[in-house]
Amino acid sequence: xxxxxxxLKTVEVMIKxxxxxxxxxxxxxxxxxxxxxxxxxxKDLDAKGKKIEAELMxxxxxxxxxxxxxxxxxxRLLAETKKMFKELQSGVKAMxxxxxxxxxxxLRQLARKIEANxxxxxxxxxxxxxxxxxLRGTNFxxxxxxxxxxxxxxxxxxxxxxxxxxxxxxxxEIRQIGRQGTVLSNELVAALTGDQQDKKQYEEDTAExxxxxxxxxxxxxxxxxxxxxxxxxxxxxxxxxxxxxxLVGKIRSFFQDMAAxxxxxxxxxxxxDQELKQLIKFGKDxxxxxxxxxxxxxxxxxxxxGFAQAAAxxxxxxxxxxxxxxxxxxKAGAK
Numbered sequence: 001x002x003x004x005x006x007x008l009k010t011v012e013v014m015i016k017x018x019x020x021x022x023x024x025x026x027x028x029x030x031x032x033x034x035x036x037x038x039x040x041x042x043k044d045l046d047a048k049g050k051k052i053e054a055e056l057m058x059x060x061x062x063x064x065x066x067x068x069x070x071x072x073x074x075x076r077l078l079a080e081t082k083k084m085f086k087e088l089q090s091g092v093k094a095m096x097x098x099x100x101x102x103x104x105x106x107l108r109q110l111a112r113k114i115e116a117n118x119x120x121x122x123x124x125x126x127x128x129x130x131x132x133x134x135l136r137g138t139n140f141x142x143x144x145x146x147x148x149x150x151x152x153x154x155x156x157x158x159x160x161x162x163x164x165x166x167x168x169x170x171x172x173e174i175r176q177i178g179r180q181g182t183v184l185s186n187e188l189v190a191a192l193t194g195d196q197q198d199k200k201q202y203e204e205d206t207a208e209x210x211x212x213x214x215x216x217x218x219x220x221x222x223x224x225x226x227x228x229x230x231x232x233x234x235x236x237x238x239x240x241x242x243x244x245x246x247l248v249g250k251i252r253s254f255f256q257d258m259a260a261x262x263x264x265x266x267x268x269x270x271x272x273d274q275e276l277k278q279l280i281k282f283g284k285d286x287x288x289x290x291x292x293x294x295x296x297x298x299x300x301x302x303x304x305x306g307f308a309q310a311a312a313x314x315x316x317x318x319x320x321x322x323x324x325x326x327x328x329x330x331k332a333g334a335k
Contacts, residue, residue: 001073001124003066003131006059008138011052018048019144049149056140056153063132064160070128071163074121074170081117081174084110085181092188104188105201111185112208118175125171129164136161137249142329179271186278199287206279206286206293213272213297217304220265224310229254230317237325241332248325255318262311269304276301 025041028034091107129136136157140150189205233251237244276297286294 001069001127003070003128004062005130006063006132006135008059008134011055011059011140012143014048014052014055015140015143015145018045018052018146021045021048022144022146049146052145053149053153056150057156059135060153060156060160063135066128066131067160067164070124071167073124074167074174077117077121077124078170078174081114081177084114084117085177088114088181088184092184095188107188108185108205111181114181115178118171118178121171121174125168133250133253137253139245139249139329142245175267179267182271182275186275189278199290203287203290203293206290206297209272209276209279210293210297213276213300216268216272217300217307220261220304220307220311223261224258224307224314226314230314230321234321234324237328241328244325244329244332248322248329251318251322251325255315255322258311258315258318262308262315265304265308265311269301269308272297272301272304 021041022045025038025045028038028041088107088110091103091110095104095107140153141147233247237247276294280294
């Protein structure tokens, strides 16, 4: 789902002007003859600070409304997933007593839909998270905005981040139900005989399995590859130490994302391994096409531990860079 991106361009210009005036007042304050001018400029500075505060709250209000849409979407997916899982449980139980091939295919499709909801929920979370990543990670105090004008914003931003975490828990619940649905569906497959599960359907199941593994394989390979972003970020902070303050928030989100990716890969591999084993166990006499799909999936799954390790390494590298950035920002602020 597309979400409105929180743009900070206007605020950054306003803060730059605020800091420039603040610096001017600091210099004039050393000269007692400039007392009246300092007083006038201080009023102007206060007015600028209040305008920035209002602009920040305006942006946060827009983000909060977008979060409402995101939360509603996840709630819908969770309710839908729970409902479908109950249908799957009832259907599997009925199939144990009286096998029906058409109903079997419907249950398999239902299990796939349940699993797909986990992916949809995860993507929706990424879309929303990306829409306010900059707003979430930027330290406006380090950019030069006095704390009296961003205290309320920080408080409400922190509250929104807490609300966002509660939605992440719901997404994990959807994924967990999806994994349970896949296992339940595969157990049903494993319980059937080769005569009941025709070879064409088995070819479709194995092909879909191979396709799913291949897609995740490409996705994880892309995400864990060293793109040079870390090196470029480190160089950017060295060239412009003052920029470090605005970068550390983004850097923190990078290593948090990589740490989460490490867990996701391990979880997906566990589920896929189980699904693959059940497919292999069921295929007493697989066709050449089915064998090829199983071979491809098995081969690519062997790379998943490497991807998980790469994500962990990237997370560690970004965490170290976060410490470097915080130190550089602190040093630059002290000057």
